[in-house]
Amino acid sequence: MLSLQHEIFLEVARLLSFTKASQILFLSQSAISKHIKALEAFYKTALFERHGNSISLTQAGMLLYQKGLEAAQLKVDLHQQLQQLNENFLPTTRLAVGSSTTISLYVLPPVLSAYLRTHPNMQIQVLNRNSSNIQKALIDHEIDVGIVESLTQVNTLTYTPFMTDQVLAVCSCNSPLRNRTVSISDIATIPLAVREPGSGTLAVVEDTLQKHGIRPADLQILIRLGGTEALKNFVLADTCLAFLPERAILKELAAGELVAIPIEGLAIERTFQFIQRKGTENNPLVNAFIRFTRRYYSIQE
DSSP: OOOHHHHHHHHHHHHTOHHHHHHHHTOOHHHHHHHHHHHHHHHTSOSEEEETTEEEEOHHHHHHHHHHHHHHHHHHHHHHHHHHHOTTOOOOEEEEEEEOHHHHHHTHHHHHHHHHHHOTTEEEEEEEOOHHHHHHHHHTTSOSEEEEOSOOOOTTEEEEEEEEEEEEEEEETTSGGGGOOBOTGGGGGSEEEEEOTTOHHHHHHHHHHHHTTOOGGGSEEEEEESSHHHHHHHHHHSSOEEEEEGGGSHHHHHHTSEEEOOBTTOOEEEEEEEEEETTOTTOHHHHHHHHHHHHHHHHHO
């Protein structure tokens, strides 16, 4: 079927990046370049044009990419049919999953461990970015499936609900806010630590507050931090208020290090969603992973 060099070429052509392909394939950039040069020597033509820090496919490269995709699909179809004939046939397969920070840290690890125990021939790579960047990575074909928080939907993607999560207002146990009664209107007067733009957590917080008449411009933002752990650790050391996913702070709440601040009339809930590119919804590998993940959490909860 496809040689290793052809599989490497398909990844570089798909991503139009030697760097990204090396991350997906767990190979050095020099090894990637060596395989591509060998393929170009075999076909006696250039497959890529170099433009400084970017690359594009030549006419020969586009032809090879098109035929390579057809061969790759034939390989998938063949393996699926062989598995139906012989359950002992277990070829190694790869799955690239992209997930937002909260999901990567607190939702995926146990389900991935369980999945790999039942699918020992599966190789999984997880891309951890904020929800907005996971959508972009899926559109750019860097990943096969994404799991994100509530965001404005893109019309080239399909969205399947996964699970819900609460976002809580919290402060450090050393903050004077811990004993204070806070109303919705008070939020605009309290120093806040928040996530970076593009964060699903920030998006759902801003959306909920706007429904109560508080605009993002009204907030007293003390600092913006990239990532749930960075935000949590800052709040632990400071006296400000922050909105954090409940799943991310269960240990700190139980230990009394963080205190949940009830705000009357304010409940922030968001839905985690699987996202796929339109036209790929019938991918059996991705759908098997989605079914396993949903079943795992339906049992756990």
